[in-house]
Amino acid sequence: MFIIFASKIVILLPTSHTIGQSFIELKEADSTNNYAMAAAKSESAPHGTAWYTDNQTAGRGQRGRAWASQPGENLALSILLDTSALPLTEQFAIIMLAALATYDLLLPIGKEKLKIKWPNDIYIGDKKAVGILTESVIKGHIWQWTIIGIGINVNQPSFAQNGLDHKVTSLFQYTGQKMDIKNLAKNLCTKLENRWQQLLQYGMDVLLEDYNKALLKKGETVRYKKQNDAIIACTILRADREGKLHVAHDGTEAVFSFGEIEFQMDQK
Known part of the structure; x- marks a missing residue:
């Protein structure tokens, strides 16, 4: 089969x-x-x-x-x-x-x-x-x-x-x-x-x-909340083999592990 x-x-x-x-x-x-x-x-x-x-x-x-x-x-x-x-x-x-x-x-x-x-x-x-x-x-x-x-x-x-x-x-x-x-x-x-x-x-x-x-909002600018409650706007780039999320933020590429940032449902 x-x-x-x-x-x-x-x-x-x-x-x-x-x-x-x-x-x-x-x-x-x-x-x-x-x-x-x-x-x-x-x-x-x-x-x-x-x-x-x-x-x-x-x-x-x-x-x-x-x-x-x-x-x-x-x-x-x-x-x-x-x-x-x-x-x-x-x-x-x-x-x-x-x-x-x-x-x-x-x-x-x-x-x-x-x-x-x-x-x-x-x-x-x-x-x-x-x-x-x-x-x-x-x-x-x-x-x-x-x-x-x-x-x-x-x-x-x-x-x-x-x-x-x-x-x-x-x-x-x-x-x-x-x-x-x-x-x-x-x-x-x-x-x-x-x-x-x-x-x-x-x-x-x-x-x-x-x-x-299939990644949601890939290539789009979205908002995430960091552990210190700060809200950042970034562009989703990709996930890597370790499950970390790569985003473009303030002109650089940032990498986050699960739990470090939280997707904001209301993107308005």
Whole structure:
């Protein structure tokens, strides 16, 4: 079997388990990442195991933020990856893999309005539709396991109760059509497997090229807030292999790590 990425042809390597081959459906979960992390620590599930629910009660986002979701309306999926053969220096590869697989899944829906916001949110237009959280289990110098947690706003009609309608959107809000959430999750597993195979065969530079092509506001002047609350205007240039963002600011090129700056939603 082969998958075509633009002009690149990827022949799928045989593996003992593919992503989503073990697909565990949970009627309700505090966080699907908790299930995946418990399995990683106890080594009780194989590579590629997926935990899915449409009723996540205590999802987590980056920087410890909560990911609010109405029961039965949205997708929560966590994937366990055996990353023991990958170098610790390439952890951004998994962040890109997760973002690109989700981008691949939603591109027919969002088309030219679909973008990846550094480092790993997915936007449709100027609103967030997807949150991604990766967590690792590291033993000594071995990057043993990584958990990819993906939350997609699918059928939720409004986020007004959270005061987020101006910042967040769902696929339903964008298309006006309800979607089969579990089927979407299974298709996402396929997209993740395709990008995983691409990483194994070609390395992270191929992912980085695609990631930068899909980067939100690339080449545009935007505003970021620094840790000291200062607001800077800069032009987004690219992300690098370490996951750092390169921007043009005050006539020079500046480089920021995740957490050092925060994208300002209101760019007016």
